Amino acid sequence: MHKEETVKTATFYHAGCPVCVEAERTIAESLDPAHYKVETVHLGEQKGRIAEAERAGVKSVPVLVVEGAPFHINFGAPLSALKG
Amino acid sequence: MHKEETVKTATFYHAGCPVCVEAERTIAESLDPAHYKVETVHLGEQKGRIAEAERAGVKSVPVLVVEGAPFHINFGAPLSALKG
Numbered sequence: 001m002h003k004e005e006t007v008k009t010a011t012f013y014h015a016g017c018p019v020c021v022e023a024e025r026t027i028a029e030s031l032d033p034a035h036y037k038v039e040t041v042h043l044g045e046q047k048g049r050i051a052e053a054e055r056a057g058v059k060s061v062p063v064l065v066v067e068g069a070p071f072h073i074n075f076g077a078p079l080s081a082l083k084g
Numbered sequence: 085m086h087k088e089e090t091v092k093t094a095t096f097y098h099a100g101c102p103v104c105v106e107a108e109r110t111i112a113e114s115l116d117p118a119h120y121k122v123e124t125v126h127l128g129e130q131k132g133r134i135a136e137a138e139r140a141g142v143k144s145v146p147v148l149v150v151e152g153a154p155f156h157i158n159f160g161a162p163l164s165a166l167k168g
Contacts, residue, residue: 023155026155027148031115032114070158072158074154
């Protein structure tokens with residue numbers, strides 16, 4: 001199942017917070033395009049996508065979800081704070 | 085100070101734990117080589133480098149330190165557990 005040559009889709013969920021912006025600039029935008037196609041989702045603006053993040057096991061933002069597995073990067077805000 | 089064209093040095097600190105291995109495979113090894121040259125350091129085997137990680141603000145592994153700033157990726161083990 002491990003194909004180095006395949007471009008995977010990764011989703012970077014954030015909430016526009018300073019910690020999120022730093023993670024986006026430093027990590028999400030620096031992933032090798034030969035490995036990942038990165039979609040960026042602002043959960044504060046796209047609340048309809050909170051449920052899918054939650055199903056992937058996302059607890060907080062910023063987070064990069066790769067093949068259904070969440071990689072939380074530092075801590076900006078809990079997912080629960082974005083539901084209001 | 086923000087040069088997109090410059091290759092930066094990033095240090096990925098880990099402790100060989102399952103969470104660390106996942107983060108290494110998924111993130112550290114997937115960074116764009118045009119952006120980062122990544123050095124990987126196993127702090128369990130190179131305890132002499134724990135102090136430098138601590139000075140960068142590292143609290144736990146796995147973590148990627150970029151230009152002195154730590155990006156903790158999920159949670160494998162606290163830095164304190166590696167000092168023994």
